[in-house]
Amino acid sequence: MYDPIMRVLTVLELLQARDHVTGAELAERLEVDLRTVQRYIVRLKDLKIPVQSSRGVGGAYRLRPGYRLPPLLLTNEEAFALSLGLHSLRQVGLSAFAPATEGALRKLERVLPEALRESIRTVEDVVAIEPGPWVVTTPVEHLIRAASAIRTGRRIRFDYQAHDGNATRRHIEPYAVLHTDGRWYLIGYCLSRRALRTFRLDRVSNLASGAGSFRRPAEFDARQHLRASMPFVQSQYQIDVWIDLTLDEARQNFMPLRMAFEQEDGGTRVRCGRDRLEMIAAMLLSMGRRMVVHSPPELRKKFRELARQALKAAEKPRGMRPIRLQA
8 A cells, every 4th residue: 555645544544443543553564664653643733633642652642532534425225236236246256356355344433424325235135146157257457457567558467378278478458347247347458469358357467557558449448349249259169059049139138248149041140159068958948949050069978968867857856755744
């Protein structure tokens, strides 16, 4: 934490959380000397924050008894939404934000009126949020650094491992980060390939700022780019299936962001990329329509496995007494 403003705010947060804090404790927490701590205290006083100090080695500081920051002007729905959003970070593969989430929620509680604190407690006590089985955990630092580079127009470098295990070193101008289908993606102009490329952030390592700056194209639309390229980006299996659905029916039943559709022979040709076949196979079967699998052969094998499992599950149990449920 090297931003002076953030350090001043940290001092204020510590003073609100404790009855008093010594100068030595603040210096150790902020990794600065005592003279710098005194400057931060003066800055808080300039902002009309009533900080009281006591004499002694290093001194001690506290807020005037009874003083608290003015409450945030949030509605009940806004407070609930903030709490729910913070708790939902695991759903988008950012479980590493858990300590930051806990700290942010505690800060919210301190500045919210008592009536609104109940909204935060409601989410914590009665709302259960678990990540889906297809969510891929992504390092938080990669997301933060990539987003910061996009905002400041700085190039970045990183090592990248493709789905086939091939490792490369990339130098790109990052345009956007976007989450879909349980994964975080980084889109940018690859300087070595001289073309737009899409990377999965969970396959990135050693991400750091590179040399030079750039100007992000004002007309760039990350969602539109993914609609055109996403079905075939960095996936182990390239799926090509004809299904007896009209084009409109296919678009209504499948996720358009992750699939490409083409009307053909009275049905629809569906193409996409996937790393695992279980979910796409089950989704296609749930349509209850005739299908023709063009590729990959592993998808036909997966259908056969599911068929055997379904037949076995449909058999009447032998040698087992029926379980009676009591009211």
